[in-house]
Amino acid sequence: MLLFFYITISFIVFLGLIAIIWRFSSLRSSIPCPTWLSWLVELDNPFFKNYSAHAIIQHLALASGMKVLDFGCGPGRLTIPVAKQIGPTGEVTAFDIQPGMLQRVRAKAMAENLGNIQIIQGGSGGGKPGHDQYDRVLLVTVLGEIPDRKAAMEEIFDGLKPRGILSVTEVIADPHFQSRARVIHTANSVGFVEKDFFGNRISFTINFEKP
Numbered sequence: 001m002l003l004f005f006y007i008t009i010s011f012i013v014f015l016g017l018i019a020i021i022w023r024f025s026s027l028r029s030s031i032p033c034p035t036w037l038s039w040l041v042e043l044d045n046p047f048f049k050n051y052s053a054h055a056i057i058q059h060l061a062l063a064s065g066m067k068v069l070d071f072g073c074g075p076g077r078l079t080i081p082v083a084k085q086i087g088p089t090g091e092v093t094a095f096d097i098q099p100g101m102l103q104r105v106r107a108k109a110m111a112e113n114l115g116n117i118q119i120i121q122g123g124s125g126g127g128k129p130g131h132d133q134y135d136r137v138l139l140v141t142v143l144g145e146i147p148d149r150k151a152a153m154e155e156i157f158d159g160l161k162p163r164g165i166l167s168v169t170e171v172i173a174d175p176h177f178q179s180r181a182r183v184i185h186t187a188n189s190v191g192f193v194e195k196d197f198f199g200n201r202i203s204f205t206i207n208f209e210k211p
């Protein structure tokens, strides 16, 4: 019992140290979450319930046939459940700068026999998301990893259909955490209108609408 306690505490301290080192390194340059740490992204954190895939997805008002862009999809924590929800007539684009992350999405999609996931490797500034294409765009703990956030938001704004929703989630445990004020400022500066806020100062989702 005591051994289990020590192992748990050591693990929490270990995670805390990684987060602190990473946060300070990120002040100098944006460092994307490495693929070998993707298990950490997928960890269901009991302290931040707003961050769970279930919590984020329930606020998206998804419908079958929708087109969704998971921008900075990582290992597909949201891509897979969204693909299931929008069904075979819909499509999720899993977009990430790291091939290793997309490899994980591909493996999961195959294991789940999902044929409605398009996988694209690239970074913001590369011309993806296109023009008036998507009903929903997810930006979950990605914004802080992007060097030119305003340019990325402009691309996403252009990629959404009118009345489409951009859903931004941030959690303080992420070394690249962006405050609510900063997220709203960046989104408003490109024309988004805040529609809904869920959560609190340290773990939240904001849904923005393209007018």
Ligand SMILES: C[S@@+](CC[C@H](N)C(=O)[O-])C[C@H]1O[C@@H](n2cnc3c(N)ncnc32)[C@H](O)[C@@H]1O
Pocket: 032, 033, 041, 042, 071, 072, 073, 074, 075, 076, 077, 078, 095, 096, 097, 098, 101, 122, 123, 124, 139, 140, 141, 142, 145, 146, 147
């Ligand atoms: C912390 S992970 C979050 C993954 C996923 N959104 C989730 O919540 O499970 C951030 C992801 O954003 C990706 N990323 C970082 N900068 C990016 C960029 N400029 N364009 C596309 N993806 C990027 C990283 O490769 C990483 O997979």
